[in-house]
Amino acid sequence: MLEIRNLHATAGGTPILKGIDLKIEAGEVHALMGPNGSGKSTLSNVLAGKPGYEITEGEVLFRGRDIRDLAPEERAAQGIFLAFQYPVEIPGVTNNYFLKSALNALRVHRGEPELDAMDFLALCKEKMARVDMPEDLMNRSINEGFSGGEKKRNEILQMLLLEPRLCILDETDSGLDIDALRVVAEGVNSLRSPERAMLVITHYQRLLDHIVPDFVHVLTEGRIVRSGGKDLAQELEKKGYTWLERGPEGAAAP
Amino acid sequence: MSPPGAGPLEPYERDFEIFRAGVGGDPAWLRGLREDAMGQFREAGFPSTRLEAWKYTSTRPIAEAGFTLAASDAGSLTLDQVEQLCFPVFACSLFVFVNGRFAPSLSTPSTRAAGLPFESLARLRSENPAFLEGRLGRVAELKEHPFAALNTAFLDDGAAISLPAGAVEEEPVHLVFVSVGDGDEAPWVTHPRVLVHAAAGSRVTIIQDHVSVGSAPRFTNAVTEVTVEENARVDLVLLQREGDASHHISGLHVRQERDSRVSTHTVTLGGGFVRNDLTLLLAGEGAECKLRGLFLGTGDETVDNHTLVDHAVPHCTSRELYKGVLAGTSRGVFQGRVIVRPDAQQTNAFQSNPNLLLSDGAEVNTKPQLEIHADDVRCSHGATIGQLDLDALFYLRSRGIAELAARDLLTQGFATEITDSLPAQALGERVRELLLDRLHGAGNGARS
Ligand SMILES: Nc1ncnc2c1ncn2[C@@H]1O[C@H](COP(=O)(O)OP(=O)(O)OP(=O)(O)O)[C@@H](O)[C@H]1O
Ligand SMILES: [Mg+2]
Numbered sequence: 035m036l037e038i039r040n041l042h043a044t045a046g047g048t049p050i051l052k053g054i055d056l057k058i059e060a061g062e063v064h065a066l067m068g069p070n071g072s073g074k075s076t077l078s079n080v081l082a083g084k085p086g087y088e089i090t091e092g093e094v095l096f097r098g099r100d101i102r103d104l105a106p107e108e109r110a111a112q113g114i115f116l117a118f119q120y121p122v123e124i125p126g127v128t129n130n131y132f133l134k135s136a137l138n139a140l141r142v143h144r145g146e147p148e149l150d151a152m153d154f155l156a157l158c159k160e161k162m163a164r165v166d167m168p169e170d171l172m173n174r175s176i177n178e179g180f181s182g183g184e185k186k187r188n189e190i191l192q193m194l195l196l197e198p199r200l201c202i203l204d205e206t207d208s209g210l211d212i213d214a215l216r217v218v219a220e221g222v223n224s225l226r227s228p229e230r231a232m233l234v235i236t237h238y239q240r241l242l243d244h245i246v247p248d249f250v251h252v253l254t255e256g257r258i259v260r261s262g263g264k265d266l267a268q269e270l271e272k273k274g275y276t277w278l279e280r281g282p283e284g285a286a287a288p
Numbered sequence: 289m290s291p292p293g294a295g296p297l298e299p300y301e302r303d304f305e306i307f308r309a310g311v312g313g314d315p316a317w318l319r320g321l322r323e324d325a326m327g328q329f330r331e332a333g334f335p336s337t338r339l340e341a342w343k344y345t346s347t348r349p350i351a352e353a354g355f356t357l358a359a360s361d362a363g364s365l366t367l368d369q370v371e372q373l374c375f376p377v378f379a380c381s382l383f384v385f386v387n388g389r390f391a392p393s394l395s396t397p398s399t400r401a402a403g404l405p406f407e408s409l410a411r412l413r414s415e416n417p418a419f420l421e422g423r424l425g426r427v428a429e430l431k432e433h434p435f436a437a438l439n440t441a442f443l444d445d446g447a448a449i450s451l452p453a454g455a456v457e458e459e460p461v462h463l464v465f466v467s468v469g470d471g472d473e474a475p476w477v478t479h480p481r482v483l484v485h486a487a488a489g490s491r492v493t494i495i496q497d498h499v500s501v502g503s504a505p506r507f508t509n510a511v512t513e514v515t516v517e518e519n520a521r522v523d524l525v526l527l528q529r530e531g532d533a534s535h536h537i538s539g540l541h542v543r544q545e546r547d548s549r550v551s552t553h554t555v556t557l558g559g560g561f562v563r564n565d566l567t568l569l570l571a572g573e574g575a576e577c578k579l580r581g582l583f584l585g586t587g588d589e590t591v592d593n594h595t596l597v598d599h600a601v602p603h604c605t606s607r608e609l610y611k612g613v614l615a616g617t618s619r620g621v622f623q624g625r626v627i628v629r630p631d632a633q634q635t636n637a638f639q640s641n642p643n644l645l646l647s648d649g650a651e652v653n654t655k656p657q658l659e660i661h662a663d664d665v666r667c668s669h670g671a672t673i674g675q676l677d678l679d680a681l682f683y684l685r686s687r688g689i690a691e692l693a694a695r696d697l698l699t700q701g702f703a704t705e706i707t708d709s710l711p712a713q714a715l716g717e718r719v720r721e722l723l724l725d726r727l728h729g730a731g732n733g734a735r736s
Contacts, residue, residue, distance in 0.1 A: 082686050085678070110688035122683040126701030135697065136687035143688070175701070176683075192687060 035060045035097055035231045036081075036200055042091035043080050050076045052256035053092070058200070061228040065242055065267060066235045068253035069275050074235045075119050077253070078202045081233075082116040083109045096200070110136075111143040113199030117189035117206050119235075124176040129188065132176050133158065137195050161194040165221045166214075182209035190221040201225060202233045207241040219244030239271040252278060296334055296351035300438065303357040307442055315417050318443070321425050325440035332434035341565075344621040344653045345592040349561055350535050355477035355507040357442065358387040358469075365468055365501065370394050373499045374464050381406065385465045388478035389445050405457060405492065409481055410445040420448070423483060427513040428541040433565060436539045439479040439511040446481030451490035451520070460493040460525075460711065467530065469504030476504070482512040486520040486548075493523040493711050498538075498559075500530035507535040514542040514550070518572065521549040523711050529722065532560040532587055539565045546572030553710055554610075555719055556583040556591050557726045566595040570604040570632075581610035582706040582719070584726055585618025585650065592621040597637065599628045605636040611706055612643040613699060614650035615727060624669065625657040632662050639669040644676070644702050646695075646727075696724050 036058040043051040050073045058064050068074055080087050081094065083106035094101055101109055124132070137157075138148040149157065162169060165187045177185050186206050193201055203222065207215055222232070222245050234245055242250075242264065250266040251258045252275070260266065260278055270277070304326055311319070334351040335342040370384050383406055384394040390408035412420055430437040447463050465480050486492060498508060508530065516522050528536055536559045544550055556562050568577050583591045597606040612620040622641045643652045656669035676698050684694035700707075700720050707716035707723075 082682075084682050084686075105691065106682060106685035107688050107690050107694075110686055116686055118683065122677075122679045124677075124680045124683065124698065124701060126704030127697050132684070132687075132689075132697070135689055135693065136684075139688040139690065139693070175704075196687065 036233075037095040038092070039095075040092035041077075041080070041089065041094060043076065044088045044090055045076060045086060049090070050256050051080065054253075054256070054258055056251065056258065058231045058233060060199075060231055062249065063226065063232040063234060063245060063247045065247035065250045065264075066233060066253060067237065067250065067267065067270060072253045073256045074253055075204055078116050078204045078233070078235065081109075081202060082106055082114060107139070110196070110198075111140060115193055115196060115198030115201050117186075117193060117201070117203045119204040119208070121177045121180075121185040121189055123178045123180075125178050127176050128173055129176050130158070130172040133172075133192060133195060136192070140196055158195065161191055164194060164224065165190050166217050167191055183211065183214045186210055186218060187214065190218050193225065194221060197225070199229065200231050200233070202235070204235045205237065206234075207236050207238060215241065216244060239267050242267050254278070296354075297330060299354045299356050300329070304441060307357060307444075311444070314413060315421070317421055318413070318417065318424070322441050322443060325425075325430055325437045325443075328430045328437040329434050329441055332437065335434055341594060341623070344619075344623070345563060345590060350507055350537075353475045353505060353507070353535070355475045358467075358476040358478045358506075365391070365394060365466060367394055369501070370464065370466065373466060373501070374462065374497055381459060382462050382464060383447060385445070385447070385463065385480060387467055387469075387476075388465070388480045390447070405449050405451050405455065406461060407448045407450075408445060409443075409448055409483065412448055419450075420483070423485060423515070424513070427515060427543045427569075428511060428539060429567070433539055433567075435509055435537045436511045436541070439481060439509050439539070442479040443481055444479065446483070448483045449492065449494060450485045451487055451492050453487040453489055453517075455487070455490045457490075457492040460495050462495045462497065464497045464499065465508070465510070467498075467500045467506050467508055467534065468502055469500075469506055470502045473504040475506060477507040477509060480508065480510045482510070484512065484514040484522060486514075486516050486522050488518040489520060490517075491521045493525070495525040495527065495715070497527045498530055498536060500534050503531060503533050505533045505535075506530075508537070510536070510538045512538070512540045514540070516542065516544045516548040516550055518546045519548060520545075523551045525553045525711060525715070526555065526564070527719075528554075528556045528562055528564075529558040529726070531558060532589060534559045535561040537563045537565075540567070542566075542568040542577070544568065544570050544572060544575040544577065547574040548572065549576050551578040551711075552580065553706065554579075554581040554583070554593065555706070556581075556593075557719070557722050558584075559589065559591075560587075561590050563592040564594065566593075567598070568596070568606070569598045569600060570606065571600050573601050573603045576605040577607070579606070579608040579610070580706050580709060581622075582703050582723075583610070583612050583620060584723055585612070585614040585616070585620050586726060586729070587616045587618060589616075589618045590621075591618070592623075594621075594623045594625075596625045596627070599626070599632040599635045599637060601629075601631060602633045602635070604632065606638070608639040608641075609705065610641045611703060612641070612652055612654075613646065613702065613723070613727075614643065614652050615646040617647070617649035619650070620652040622652070622654045622671070623657065624655070626659065626667065626669075628658075628660040628662050628665050628667070630661045633664040635662060635665040635667070637665070637667045641671040642702075643671070643673045644699065645673060646676070646699065696727075699727065700724065
């Protein structure tokens with residue numbers, strides 16, 4: 035579904051991603067770990083098409099198609115979804131109106147009829163119940179004044195509504211209490227399917243206890259320095275990233 | 289254009305000669321009021337940019353156009369057209385004026401014929417001039433406002449809204465001023481006048497809506513005078529959405545007595561040249577006012593907002609929030625003057641003017657002017673000039689919303705605080721739609 039080949043990218047002229055290779059097939063869940071500042075959010079932003087980054091080398095293929103020149107909304111239409119590490123607050127635009135606009139934009143793209151306000155509300159209520167989100171959050175401005183946990187639930191709600199093909203979750207677990215973590219993980223797991231792929235960025239094993247990955251990758255200074263199965267995450271949890279740097283097999287990037 | 293050699297006042301002088309002859313039947317005090325006003329306009333002339341109050345906006349486009357007094361005939365406007373032009377959002381009473389003249393045949397004073405607080409000024413002039421005496425010209429300081437003086441000199445028709453003590457008018461009174469003129473007509477001017485008197489404990493909402501039909505250059509020089517007695521409450525909405533051939537100068541002059549409440553919404557969505565002067569005198573203790581504004585500039589429009597809140601007595605509160613959206617090569621101005629007189633202790637005065645620039649060519653000048661002569665006061669002001677938030681834009685786009693639609697959402701979002709506070713929800717929704725229509729060049733040829 036997603037194939038990244040030798041990806042180099044700069045942000046504001048500074049090289050951040052320095053040759054990333056990553057292949058994610060439909061049905062797979064990949065976890066991406068790595069120290070602060072290693073480039074995890076940069077990678078997710080580059081995949082989602084955020085302006086301000088420049089790809090200096092390499093390719094990004096999504097479902098066989100080079101997406102480097104696609105606008106963010108076109109990538110969303112293709113089925114790429116990024117749950118933001120820091121969801122943006124947008125005063126004056128209600129969450130309800132935003133989600134309806136987003137869903138209908140995608141439906142139009144898929145050749146489906148737009149949902150009217152009633153149908154949308156019904157669908158939305160069902161999804162909100164799945165992430166335990168209070169209904170009044172729909173009538174408030176997007177993320178404005180939302181607690182950290184509410185913002186993250188809102189991201190998952192959007193994911194449930196938009197039903198993307200590739201879900202990129204950038205530290206969706208950070209700032210969540212234990213119950214919220216479970217709720218969010220259940221939301222994510224409910225989307226797992228043979229047609230869908232996930233890239234889960236996290237610092238903690240505890241999320242991966244709920245969302246069990248097929249593969250784990252470690253990103254350090256813009257490169258994937260280690261890939262493995264779910265055990266790799268557990269090992270990292272015990273030994274820390276320095277273990278990779280020091281360890282004899284640490285230098286061996288895939 | 290005025291003939292070569294003639295000064296910019298010349299067409300007005302000529303019109304005044306003709307006009308005064310036609311209203312010779314008015315009582316002496318009214319004729320005197322007009323003569324004095326003309327004298328004041330003559331003395332002041334068109335304000336120059338050397339004046340602090342006109343620092344950012346030149347009146348030359350108006351002075352040089354040589355506007356002449358509009359023909360009073362209501363033309364061929366139909367009820368259908370009027371209904372398309374206004375917001376059909378209320379079951380409220382609609383009073384329509386065409387080129388400054390009240391048009392009863394186009395007005396729909398709701399189901400209640402009797403007891404409405406509305407009368408046309410022309411009719412009052414002939415049938416009950418005593419009502420107008422001492423009220424007309426009471427609040428507007430003509431010396432300070434040359435265009436208000438000019439309006440008074442040509443005082444002819446308009447609306448008088450008067451509420452007796454304790455009267456509560458639930459339905460908004462909706463005044464629609466339509467200016468009609470086709471491309472080949474001479475540039476003309478109208479001087480609509482609105483007089484509002486809210487006696488003690490009364491309450492009313494008034495929507496004053498300025499629209500235009502046809503593309504002839506025109507000048508609307510409107511004056512509204514409002515007296516709000518003890519404990520009365522008046523909510524005023526001014527909607528300006530004339531075409532880009534329109535010059536619009538509007539003066540709103542308010543006097544508030546003890547414990548009265550006033551809110552204003554000045555919503556400017558169109559007009560090639562728009563200048564709004566709001567002057568509020570807080571004359572009675574405990575009076576409070578809220579001034580809100582939303583102004584949109586597109587193409588090469590100029591929108592200049594000037595407010596003056598005069599805290600003359602203690603324990604009064606004024607709050608101002610003006611939001612500007614400037615696109616194309618338009619220019620916006622916000623000048624907010626607040627005077628706190630030496631006696632006016634325990635004054636609260638807050639002012640805020642955030643602006644959104646949607647293009648590199650757009651410009652805004654914002655300037656608070658606080659003149660505080662008392663020591664026990666709480667005053668604050670703030671102004672910002674920014675662009676659309678790029679992170680917010682990306683967030684919306686990453687959910688599949690196309691860039692233009694995302695920009696529109698953010699622009700509407702910027703205006704929400706104002707549109708949500710309009711006295712009727714349906715009105716707020718219409719304004720949000722119109723904001724985008726105007727931004728994208730629909731309606732009266734305004735282009736962004
Ligand atoms: N616009 C930019 N200009 C310059 N440097 C940038 C820019 N954006 C990001 N960086 C830098 O790129 C590096 C990687 O940042 P990124 O946010 O991708 O890290 P991360 O792996 O997500 O970290 P964390 O775990 O803390 O979320 C950091 O050193 C950051 O300061
Ligand atoms: Mg990050």
